Amino acid sequence: MSGPKTLFDKIWDSHVVDVQEDGTCLLYIDRHLVHEVTSPQAFAGLRAAGRKVHRPETVLAVPDHNVPTTDRSRGIPDPTSRIQVETLRRNCAEFGITLFDMDDVRQGIVHVIGPEQGFTLPGTIVVCGDSHTSTHGAFGALAFGIGTSEVEHVLATQTLLQKRPKTMRILVVGELGFGVSAKDVILGIIGRIGTAGGTGHVIEYAGPVIEALSMEGRMTVCNMSIEAGARAGLVAPDGKTFAWLRGRPMAPKGALWEQAVAYWRTLPSDPGARYDREVVIDASELEPMVTWGTSPQDVVPITGRVPDPARERDEKRRAAMERALAYMGLEPGMPMEEIRIDKVFIGSCTNARLEDLRAAAEVVRKSGLEVAPNVQALVVPGSGLVKHQAEEEGLDRIFVEAGFEWREPGCSMCLAMNADRLQPGERCASTSNRNFEGRQGKGGRTHLMSPAMAAAAALTGRLTDVRKLVA
Amino acid sequence: MQPFRKLTGIAAPLPLVNVDTDQIIPAKWLKTIERTGLGRGLFESLRYREDGSENPDFVLNREPYRRAVILITGENFGCGSSREHAPWALLDFGIRCIIAPSFADIFFNNCFKNGILPIVLPQETVDLLMHEAESAPEPVFTVDLEEQLVQRPSGNEPIRFEVDPFKRQCLLEGLDDIGLTLQKLAKIEAFERSQRLQQPWLWPSAA
Numbered sequence: 001m002s003g004p005k006t007l008f009d010k011i012w013d014s015h016v017v018d019v020q021e022d023g024t025c026l027l028y029i030d031r032h033l034v035h036e037v038t039s040p041q042a043f044a045g046l047r048a049a050g051r052k053v054h055r056p057e058t059v060l061a062v063p064d065h066n067v068p069t070t071d072r073s074r075g076i077p078d079p080t081s082r083i084q085v086e087t088l089r090r091n092c093a094e095f096g097i098t099l100f101d102m103d104d105v106r107q108g109i110v111h112v113i114g115p116e117q118g119f120t121l122p123g124t125i126v127v128c129g130d131s132h133t134s135t136h137g138a139f140g141a142l143a144f145g146i147g148t149s150e151v152e153h154v155l156a157t158q159t160l161l162q163k164r165p166k167t168m169r170i171l172v173v174g175e176l177g178f179g180v181s182a183k184d185v186i187l188g189i190i191g192r193i194g195t196a197g198g199t200g201h202v203i204e205y206a207g208p209v210i211e212a213l214s215m216e217g218r219m220t221v222c223n224m225s226i227e228a229g230a231r232a233g234l235v236a237p238d239g240k241t242f243a244w245l246r247g248r249p250m251a252p253k254g255a256l257w258e259q260a261v262a263y264w265r266t267l268p269s270d271p272g273a274r275y276d277r278e279v280v281i282d283a284s285e286l287e288p289m290v291t292w293g294t295s296p297q298d299v300v301p302i303t304g305r306v307p308d309p310a311r312e313r314d315e316k317r318r319a320a321m322e323r324a325l326a327y328m329g330l331e332p333g334m335p336m337e338e339i340r341i342d343k344v345f346i347g348s349c350t351n352a353r354l355e356d357l358r359a360a361a362e363v364v365r366k367s368g369l370e371v372a373p374n375v376q377a378l379v380v381p382g383s384g385l386v387k388h389q390a391e392e393e394g395l396d397r398i399f400v401e402a403g404f405e406w407r408e409p410g411c412s413m414c415l416a417m418n419a420d421r422l423q424p425g426e427r428c429a430s431t432s433n434r435n436f437e438g439r440q441g442k443g444g445r446t447h448l449m450s451p452a453m454a455a456a457a458a459l460t461g462r463l464t465d466v467r468k469l470v471a
Numbered sequence: 472m473q474p475f476r477k478l479t480g481i482a483a484p485l486p487l488v489n490v491d492t493d494q495i496i497p498a499k500w501l502k503t504i505e506r507t508g509l510g511r512g513l514f515e516s517l518r519y520r521e522d523g524s525e526n527p528d529f530v531l532n533r534e535p536y537r538r539a540v541i542l543i544t545g546e547n548f549g550c551g552s553s554r555e556h557a558p559w560a561l562l563d564f565g566i567r568c569i570i571a572p573s574f575a576d577i578f579f580n581n582c583f584k585n586g587i588l589p590i591v592l593p594q595e596t597v598d599l600l601m602h603e604a605e606s607a608p609e610p611v612f613t614v615d616l617e618e619q620l621v622q623r624p625s626g627n628e629p630i631r632f633e634v635d636p637f638k639r640q641c642l643l644e645g646l647d648d649i650g651l652t653l654q655k656l657a658k659i660e661a662f663e664r665s666q667r668l669q670q671p672w673l674w675p676s677a678a
Contacts, residue, residue, distance in 0.1 A: 017655070017658050017662045018655055020637060022635070022636045022637050024635075024637050026652065026655060026659075028659070028660070028662050028663075028666070032675055037501050037502075037554075038553065038554065038555065040503075040504035040569070040597075041504065041505070041506050041555075044504070049521055049649070051649070051660050054659075057675065065498075065501075066502065078502075080502040080503075083502075084504060087504050107526065121672075123670075129553055129555075130552070131552045131553040132549065132578060133553075144554035145552075145577055146553060146577070146580075147553055147554075147555035147558075147577060147580060147581035147584060148555040149555060149581065149584035149585070149648070150581075150584070152649065153649050153652065154649055156652075156653070157649060157652045157653060157656075157659065158663075159652055159659055161637075161652070163635070165576075195489060195550055196489075196504055196545060196546065196547040196550070196573060196575070199515050199547070199573065199575065199576060200576060226551075226577075227545070229550065229575065229576070231576050231577060250675075252672035256671060257671040257672070258515070258633065259671070259672060260670070260672040273503060286508055289535065295489055295491075316486075316488050316545060316546075317488070319490065320487070320488050323487075324624050356491055362658060385476065405666070413474050415493075415498045415552075417502065418500045424521075434491075434493070436491045436493040436494065436551060437493070437494060437516060438493055438494070438497055439493050439498075442497070442516060457580060
């Protein structure tokens with residue numbers, strides 16, 4: 001392909017091993033992250049066929065979905081969870097794969113530890129049997145989630161068969177207002193384009209607001225690309241990216257680092273490069289956002305009200321709204337700030353990095369308030385290293401003194417595979433990525449929001465405009 | 472993988488949009504290390520009541536849809552996580568074809584890897600088929616992948632569908648992707664030699 005190229009084009013084109021007659025490409029995979037939930041059947045498949053892992057040194061494994069976030073000294077009490085984690089341990093030993101086990105300080109959520117270790121690098125293709133692999137796109141890596149059959153395919157061949165997706169650029173212009181964060185940007189985007197808006201596309205986020213975001217903020221945005229239907233989200237690598245990666249344990253060193261950076265500087269989209277679709281979002285219009293329903297596109301500003309299905313013209317959409325409101329136990333027209341909550345979850349691959357914990361702790365510290373009576377609030381760091389750094393900064397003390405629970409790293413209540421979950425009917429202010437029915441526990445009700453907003457909700461016992469607490 | 476050529480059987484109507492993978496198979500079922508046995512957890516929260524008994528209102532608990540091999544549903548089916556447990560659960564229940572106006576990308580791919588055919592048709596056509604599945608006395612459809620046609624219980628004109636030619640071939644023959652790709656090992660190794668020279672930082676052992 002000649003002419004100006006997008007960041008996506010450059011990464012894709014440099015990874016094509018073979019093209020079939022119908023255009024299906026065999027793509028080379030540089031980095032493969034593995035966790036305990038979506039890998040056991042893949043390893044079993046390899047074993048059954050007598051195949052080995054093609055390049056074990058490009059694979060990094062970690063247990064995160066099933067791990068307890070409380071005392072781990074006695075292992076995992078739930079036998080099925082324990083078997084899954086033990087199976088990962090056995091598979092990694094047998095196939096020669098690096099594992100950050102439960103007692104390793106580097107253990108954490110797979111999408112937190114990849115970047116943290118410098119395993120994720122610009123210009124690479126990164127996959128994982130997990131849809132939130134899109135997170136790694138923040139570094140200018142083409143990163144997407146795959147199923148277990150594809151996990152097996154990558155392990156055995158270091159490649160994947162893929163059709164070239166379409167491209168979409170989301171230009172975020174303007175300036176973020178006070179109290180508005182990366183999470184609000186991505187929730188605003190999903191509210192605008194819908195959960196199928198990015199289907200079949202790779203999204204490149206660009207514009208002054210994205211450039212101004214920290215790497216953590218860019219990860220939050222890219223993380224939820226999948227909630228917009230896109231398998232991957234990308235941000236062009238820049239000086240901030242390189243500074244963040246420099247010196248990380250698995251990042252290149254010395255002359256190789258210089259050589260890598262020189263290449264990475266050529267990756268941003270060329271002027272005049274064309275996208276299949278372009279969307280412009282004015283961030284100045286965004287407020288702290290919250291979800292009211294059971295789809296991540298059910299977004300309103302915290303200053304808004306629960307929408308009224310009667311005003312929806314599309315019949316299928318109206319039925320879905322009615323169903324969502326019944327599940328959520330909400331009435332149309334109710335101000336969002338009047339919604340009372342039972343639990344708060346600050347964590348997940350969307351928002352469990354140091355910056356997220358700092359933002360939440362800042363709200364606690366500035367407000368001087370404590371967790372509201374009858375509210376249980378969990379803070380679950382994204383990795384052992386995040387936890388350690390947060391403790392060095394004293395964030396754990398701010399949380400614990402205000403009545404939050406300070407936990408061990410893992411996916412936790414984002415999807416309730418370990419012991420952390422909502423009871424039927426319980427309502428949660430959550431920094432995670434999905435508010436689907438039953439996602440945080442059967443019958444549980446989830447409102448998605450930023451870490452600062454979740455902290456504010458914990459302190460008042462209801463959904464709260466954080467700007468009022470910290471002004 | 473079991474080949475998919477022609478499938479004849481009951482089609483169940485599921486007129487919901489944005490059915491996510493947590494609805495198809497809740498996370499608690501993901502703790503298995505097997506591919507089989509997930510049919511019991513399929514659509515768990517829709518299919519069972521609080522006390523664990525069947526919800527008689529749910530389509531797959533009603534005759535003749537208990538025996539469904541085809542599912543007709545709304546847009547963006549399979550959105551959410553990459554869990555292949557979703558197609559495994561559908562397959563374990565007996566569903567081998569899903570017809571919808573659109574699918575989420577990862578789920579769509581995962582279906583083909585498991586001998587399930589996802590068919591995309593325009594909303595109006597899906598509505599038509601949904602209606603027939605709801606109202607025909609014996610809602611038996613035939614999905615013919617070779618001819619790319621859906622034959623309807625009404626006997627009306629069959630519906631033509633499009634499918635990616637390579638994916639179609641893999642389904643028809645029940646091909647093992649990995650075996651096919653390994654035939655290209657020489658090309659993969661040539662790529663690796665070239666990348667190792669151009670981007671040595673991705674090859675730590677070369678340093």
